[in-house]
Amino acid sequence: MRTRLSPEDVIRIVDKFDGNQGALISVLEAIQAEYNYLPREALKIVASRTGRSLVDIYGITTFYSGFSLEPRGKHIVSVCTGTACHVRRSVEVLEGFERHLSVKAGETTHDREFSLSTVNCLGACALGPVVVVDGEYHRRVREGDVANVCEHARQLENCVELTNDERIFAVQVSCPHCNRSLMTDGRLLDGYPMVRVTASFRRKHGWLMLSSLYGDYRIESEYEIPPGTVVQLFCPSCHAELKSTRICASCDAPMISLLVKGGGTVQFCSRRGCKEHMLDLVNEDATAV
Amino acid sequence: MITLTLNGLTVEAEKGSTLLEVAQFYGFPIPTLCHMEGLSPYGACRLCLVEIGEGARSRLVSSCTYRAEEGLKVRTASSRVVRTRKMVLELLLGSCPQSKTIQDLAAAHGVRQQRFRQEYDDCILCGLCARICEQQMMANAIGFRGRGEKRSIGAPFDIKSDVCRLCGACMYVCPACELRCTYTEPEKAICGGCANLSPPCVYADKFDDMMCFMNPCVACDIK
Numbered sequence: 383m384r385t386r387l388s389p390e391d392v393i394r395i396v397d398k399f400d401g402n403q404g405a406l407i408s409v410l411e412a413i414q415a416e417y418n419y420l421p422r423e424a425l426k427i428v429a430s431r432t433g434r435s436l437v438d439i440y441g442i443t444t445f446y447s448g449f450s451l452e453p454r455g456k457h458i459v460s461v462c463t464g465t466a467c468h469v470r471r472s473v474e475v476l477e478g479f480e481r482h483l484s485v486k487a488g489e490t491t492h493d494r495e496f497s498l499s500t501v502n503c504l505g506a507c508a509l510g511p512v513v514v515v516d517g518e519y520h521r522r523v524r525e526g527d528v529a530n531v532c533e534h535a536r537q538l539e540n541c542v543e544l545t546n547d548e549r550i551f552a553v554q555v556s557c558p559h560c561n562r563s564l565m566t567d568g569r570l571l572d573g574y575p576m577v578r579v580t581a582s583f584r585r586k587h588g589w590l591m592l593s594s595l596y597g598d599y600r601i602e603s604e605y606e607i608p609p610g611t612v613v614q615l616f617c618p619s620c621h622a623e624l625k626s627t628r629i630c631a632s633c634d635a636p637m638i639s640l641l642v643k644g645g646g647t648v649q650f651c652s653r654r655g656c657k658e659h660m661l662d663l664v665n666e667d668a669t670a671v
Numbered sequence: 672m673i674t675l676t677l678n679g680l681t682v683e684a685e686k687g688s689t690l691l692e693v694a695q696f697y698g699f700p701i702p703t704l705c706h707m708e709g710l711s712p713y714g715a716c717r718l719c720l721v722e723i724g725e726g727a728r729s730r731l732v733s734s735c736t737y738r739a740e741e742g743l744k745v746r747t748a749s750s751r752v753v754r755t756r757k758m759v760l761e762l763l764l765g766s767c768p769q770s771k772t773i774q775d776l777a778a779a780h781g782v783r784q785q786r787f788r789q790e791y792d793d794c795i796l797c798g799l800c801a802r803i804c805e806q807q808m809m810a811n812a813i814g815f816r817g818r819g820e821k822r823s824i825g826a827p828f829d830i831k832s833d834v835c836r837l838c839g840a841c842m843y844v845c846p847a848c849e850l851r852c853t854y855t856e857p858e859k860a861i862c863g864g865c866a867n868l869s870p871p872c873v874y875a876d877k878f879d880d881m882m883c884f885m886n887p888c889v890a891c892d893i894k
């Protein structure tokens with residue numbers, strides 16, 4: 383995730399969609415995946431590059447609650463206020479978060495740690511009241527759990543703050559498009575849950591598990607992937623392609639980008655056998671490789 | 672050419688024309704609010720409702736967006752249409768009770784009561800301003816933002832638009848926020864729109880086309 387806007391990057395993202403009129407939402411999603419929000423300047427670039435009016439683009443970004451025009455915090459807390467959660471008092475939970483974080487729904491805390499938002503039904507009504515923090519679902523949340531939930535999110539972030547550490551460490555990742563966690567529950571590798579995605583290459587389409595240890599290249603997959611193959615990876619929940627806008631510096635294949643819990647992205651090359659990878663954290667300007 | 676029944680009359684209509692156009696051509700009045708010739712139909716105000724079909728399968732559609740079909744049975748003033756239209760007007764009156772256009776329409780259609788809380792909004796989201804800006808002024812400076820109850824009209828980011836030429840077309844078509852200079856008495860003529868201490872519009876003897884919402888005011892430029 384970047385903190386500074388560079389027009390060239392935005393132009394590159396827009397051009398990837400080849401001026402396809404129907405791809406506007408995908409363009410905006412790609413920009414948001416890069417910056418964590420939609421910077422004003424970026425929207426202007428999209429407008430002039432696609433020949434659409436800024437009004438249309440602004441209308442779309444304000445229509446969908448998935449888009450944010452303001453920088454969001456490291457942790458994104460979404461409280462469900464759908465009907466089922468509402469009758470189970472999600473309003474009190476929301477108020478609890480508002481008090482705990484001293485922000486209103488739709489705002490970000492001053493220290494840029496948390497963004498609080500509401501959603502209308504997450505499709506998990508039986509677990510209500512549901513709160514999603516950085517792609518992780520919390521069930522039956524009561525007002526008294528609020529502090530714990532926030533603390534939990536902060537703790538997970540501490541796991542990744544070892545970036546400058548040479549040792550191998552585990553990351554928790556989620557899909558940059560739908561924000562759902564990609565970690566498996568069952569499959570462990572060296573005691574850490576693996577990352578599960580859908581892979582597709584040469585007309586083959588199946589699951590793929592990656593080691594969640596940063597700098598570890600072990601994978602398991604449904605189909606044998608021959609070395610040198612470029613694979614496309616997809617989110618198993620929303621089926622969006624997990625491609626980033628960057629190109630691998632060593633072999634020119636597209637890089638894959640996943641959100642790291644705690645803020646930032648992890649990027650790695652989509653070519654089997656290529657070892658290019660990097661970790662980009664929001665609060666760090668330098669990229670740790 | 673297609674044939675359809677309009678209020679019991681068998682009429683012919685050009686293919687692709689809307690029910691509103693057909694009805695107007697044959698002289699059946701249908702009130703409209705968000706419809707304007709030269710702009711794309713939008714179907715936002717629901718004032719132009721007509722009833723189509725028969726018996727239990729009849730339904731209400733907005734005539735400004737519904738295209739004429741072969742053999743369609745259309746009623747423009749059935750009791751259901753009249754009743755619903757009055758309700759629509761009452762609702763519109765509830766959101767913008769101060770609008771002259773809506774008041775006139777309500778009076779003309781015999782709306783004699785107001786059962787809803789009056790909101791004094793200055794917008795009914797008919798989209799006329801956004802459409803005229805896009806389709807006639809080719810500016811695309813304002814449009815819809817947000818969704819649901821947060822839906823509003825305005826320029827992106829709520830800042831002055833780079834493409835707006837201050838032509839005033841949006842204000843001209845707006846049925847809710849008319850800000851024409853209508854006073855002929857000098858002490859009342861100062862609308863505050865131009866913040867000019869001795870506004871020249873005060874001394875003009877006709878105010879017909881002067882509009883003071885613009886910056887700079889058109890009237891101030893008239894010598």
Ligand code: FES
Pocket residue numbers: 462463464465466467468502503504505506507508510511512
């Ligand atoms: S209402 Fe909350 S998940 Fe459906």
Ligand code: FES
Pocket residue numbers: 702703704705706713714715716717718719720733734735736
């Ligand atoms: S004129 Fe047809 S809906 Fe407004």
